[in-house]
Amino acid sequence: MDHAAIFQPLRLGPTLTVKNRILRSSTGGRWDNYDGSGTPTRISWDLKTARGGVGAIISSHAPVQARGRLLPGYATIDHDDRVPFWRELVRRVHEHDCKYVIQLAHAGRERIIGGFEFAKGLSSTDKPEPMNGFQCERMTGPQIREVIAAFAVGARREQEAGADGVELAGANGVLFTQFLSSAINDRKDEYGGSLENRARFSLDVVRAVRAEVGRDFFVGFKISLREHLREILPWLRDGNSLDESIQVCQWLEEAGVDAIHVSAGGEFPHPRNPAGEFPARDVVRTYDGLISNGLYTFRNFLIFRTWPLSALWKWHWEKPAHDGREGINLADARALKGAVSIPVLCTGGFQTASVIAGAIERGDLDAVTIARPLIANPDLVRWFERGHDQAPRPCTYCNKCLFAFVENPLGCYDERRYETREDMIREILSVYQSAA
């Protein structure tokens, strides 16, 4: 088989072996109920990629607290009643010889749609999120301890559900980033200030999770090695440097993390994650639903809908990724790989077998995680198995999927990839065909 490196099994932690080097990165639409109870639709969604041959699936972000939701419609793991859903999901994915790792998350202030239950999110700071103006409350000591405990209990629940491991969602501007980031964290206590202090929250969570699940259960950590916040708004502070993040990863390894998953950007979305186009027209159609969520969302909506501001914003957004969308984080992953001894996973537009195999062979990373190209081609690995370097209709990085999912079912909305618009609709709605 060509590109044999892709099909070498990978050991992740003491007990988890993944059959190949392709993992589905955390992706999921608003398939579940508002309250966080799971539905057959999420099972159906995950089974698409399990059937397609990926070695493991990292679940959609699973909030460990209702207040830590990024937006409603995602299955949570915030109480014991949620376990039966995850157990069923894991069981169904396992039928396809695919591992299942559940991503434990807390949005902090990054609540794209906050919902009606809590007016504000929690964060390291009380300053609103800078792009949309999502408001938040600075966490007190007891609140920090409560969230740490919620992660630990969440991990234990997923262990009970039969998952093969958990990944802590530490990247892309959610709560972990809000503590780690020198640009966001403005605390004066032991959770802010020095890098050691900013990393304390993440390390506390890792240790609490380990205490709950033992040494044998896979625990990964996803991190934005560079935040690049100035690429969103030039007047912000840029955030953590690569050196700082690598130091954090070394501490995480010491604390018992089994793998690091590399991403970029101290916000989500970010010009580097998912790197690609800013589909202005699609954004106008779905961003409207966010207007009531933030202090700056109405301003943004006006920018997105008004020419030439929209064109200017599009140019600004797309600039950082112009030097390459596939493998945009490879250099950062390579730097990390030289500094830690645990496996390094890396995300960023991968969909070409030679690119992936080359990165593994060069030792830039141990495996790739894929989101958008698997939305476009859930059977991508099957194409690789048959010797194709790419799927015949690759992902175009148009990012329409990203902007559709707030209001519409997640799927590939790039009409150019289909024969007809009806084909596209059929493909998108196919997720509702029962998983039963």
Next chain:
Amino acid sequence: MSVFDPIRFRSLEVKNRVFRSSLAGRFNNYDGTGTQIHVNWDLKFARGGVGAIISSNAPVHPRGLIVPNYAHIDADETVPFWRELVRRVHEHDCRYIVQLAFSGRQRDLGGIQFEQGWSSTDKPEPIHGLRCERMSLTDIREVVNAFAQGARRAREAGADGIEIHGCNGYLITQFLSPAINDRKDDYGGSLENRARFALDIVDAIRAEVGRDYHLQFKITAIDYGRDLFPWLGKGTELDESTQVCKWLEQAGVDAIHVSLGNTFPHPRNPAGGFPVEDVVRGYDTMISSGTHTFRNYLIFRLWPLNRLFKRVWEKPARKAGIEGIGLGAARAVKEAVSVPVLVTGGFQTRSVVEAAIERGECDAVTIGRPLIANPNLVELWRQGHDAPPNPCTYSNKCLINQLENPLGCYEESRFDSHEEMVREILSVYDPPAYS
């Protein structure tokens, strides 16, 4: 006369005079497949003692949705869901009537499948500027047939009857109303022509399900087309709508359900408050739906425009009274037909309902918002309350929240705390699909 007296239709008997009117949140899948949550929702009312439940609007065609995430009845594959729902509701000695619907141009969130809705006209809906395509005769036949197939599916699912959603500005109103219908063919112009579409649907349904299946028709008795924008046409008035009801009766309709207003929402349906803050929070998601939505959003956001709008919106109901606002129209319909007449409009006081039935203004009432506030309203009446101790305030916050949030009572003053309100609203998700 008691609200607990049974009511007999030609092919259906219901144990009391209280029907849950059509209402539901976005509890189902985007593609219209049903979920456990929808079952949970309807069971709240079945347990609470209503005699019958009229389902949420069930689109008979994918292009006929009003917003996504309502349960459709547009394919044979939908039948098992409805069958299970009906079976569960029947366990509570409660009848189940499926409301067959087609939005027409009034698609608040049109979804990804069809860029524009269908209508009698090609003029956009006037409040939000929701655009539409004028239906060809082929399109009309397709929709008429879709209603008939929907009726057949409801019967196959074991439902006790069907209701044609002919009111509140949706497709059938778009044909009936002289303020909307501007066609020059057999389906526009004279009252007879404007009523042709509704009567075609009734005929097609009867041909499909037979004469012995309960079929009721919900109609806007008075359009009140100028309540909101005085420059619009007045629309249908009582003399015309009662004539249509007579034709419907002749065509084999077993009951008429009276409502008001040729848009939805409308100042008279659901009559009550215009909760500005909730509107600003909930309306944003509609901005991309229409050509006037951005203008409206600015009005709702900006003082004093929003106060002015609120006054205009709330005025008709303030003058007419909220509870029983449809009774005058219902009386006129009742005089015109001999089949039973149901009426909706804020009912939550037992003595008001009983007096209306005794005076012969209606035979039963259908209830929306007050049952959201008190799903056990009938039980409370049975216990001796004339009005519920913690009544619906008609704030309409439920209505505005349902686009983005789970349907429920969002009137915080009715709860001891915000947390209690949240708990009550989210109780619809219990039990979950996996347990």
